[in-house]
Amino acid sequence: MSGDVGRYALAQRYFIQGLDLALRAGDRRYAADILAEASRLTVRIGEHAPAGQDTLRHGRQAVALARAGLSIAQDAATPALAAKLHAIQARGFALLGDARETRAAVAAAQRCYESISPEDAALFYSVNGFGGDLGKCLSGIGDTPQAITFSTMALRGCEPWAVRPLCVTQTDLAITHLLGRDLEQAAALGRDALRSATTLSSTITVERLRTLQRQVHPLRCASRHLTDLDDRITGFLTRTARQQADARAL
Numbered sequence: 001m002s003g004d005v006g007r008y009a010l011a012q013r014y015f016i017q018g019l020d021l022a023l024r025a026g027d028r029r030y031a032a033d034i035l036a037e038a039s040r041l042t043v044r045i046g047e048h049a050p051a052g053q054d055t056l057r058h059g060r061q062a063v064a065l066a067r068a069g070l071s072i073a074q075d076a077a078t079p080a081l082a083a084k085l086h087a088i089q090a091r092g093f094a095l096l097g098d099a100r101e102t103r104a105a106v107a108a109a110q111r112c113y114e115s116i117s118p119e120d121a122a123l124f125y126s127v128n129g130f131g132g133d134l135g136k137c138l139s140g141i142g143d144t145p146q147a148i149t150f151s152t153m154a155l156r157g158c159e160p161w162a163v164r165p166l167c168v169t170q171t172d173l174a175i176t177h178l179l180g181r182d183l184e185q186a187a188a189l190g191r192d193a194l195r196s197a198t199t200l201s202s203t204i205t206v207e208r209l210r211t212l213q214r215q216v217h218p219l220r221c222a223s224r225h226l227t228d229l230d231d232r233i234t235g236f237l238t239r240t241a242r243q244q245a246d247a248r249a250l
Contacts, residue, residue, distance in 0.1 A: 127157025
C-alpha cells in the first residue's frame with residue numbers, strides 16, 4: 001500500500017521488516033516472494049528515475065534482489081514462485097539494457113511457468129502478472145512483437161474486478177503498440193486505460209499514464225486518435241493533481 005501511494009522509502013522498510021520476520025519464521029518461500037516484490041518495486045522506481053546512473057543503480061539492485069530470492073528459496077520454490085523471480089529479474093536486466101541476460105531470464109521464467117498448477121498460480125503468480133512482467137521487459141529491449149504477445153496474454157488474464165492491474169496492463173500494451181507504430185490500437189487501449197483509471201486512486205496508474213503520455217505527445221500530430229488521447233490524459237492528470245491538492249488542504 002505504501003508503494004501504491006508513492007511512499008517508496010516506507011515501502012522498502014516494510015519489505016525489509018517482512019523479510020526479517022519470514023526468515024525468523026523459517027518460511028523461505030514467503031521470504032523469496034517478499035524479495036520478488038521488493039525487486040519489482042525497485043524496477044518501478046528505476047523506470048521513473050532520472051536517466052543515467054540512477055536507472056542503472058536500480059536495475060542492478062533489482063537483479064540482486066531477485067537473485068537473492070532464488071538463492072533463499074532454492075528447492076522450496078514452487079514453479080510459479082521461480083517463474084516470478086526469473087521474470088522480475090528479466091525486468092531488472094531490461095532496465096540495465098542487457099538484452100542477452102533479459103532473454104535468458106525470460107526463457108527461465110517460461111520454463112518454470114510451463115509446469116505451474118492452478119493452485120500455485122493463485123498463490124504466487126497469475127497469468128496477468130506473468131504476461132505483464134514479460135511484456136514489460138521485452139518491450140524494454142525492443143522486442144515489440146513478443147512484448148505484444150505477452151502483454152495481450154496479461155490483458156486476457158486480468159480479472160474484471162482487478163481494476164489497477166487492468167489499467168496498468170492496458171497502459172503498457174498501449175505503449176507497446178505505439179512502439180510498433182500501430183497508432184490507432186495504441187489510442188484505443190489508452191482510452192480504455194483512462195476509463196479504468198477514473199474508478200480508482202493509485203499512484204501506480206497515474207505514473208503509467210504519465211509514461212504513456214510521454215510516448216504519445218511527440219506523435220500526436222500523426223493521428224487524430226493520438227491527439228484526442230493526449231488531450232484526455234492531460235485532462236485526467238490535471239484533475240488528479242487538483243484532487244490531490246484539495247486533499248492535502250483538508
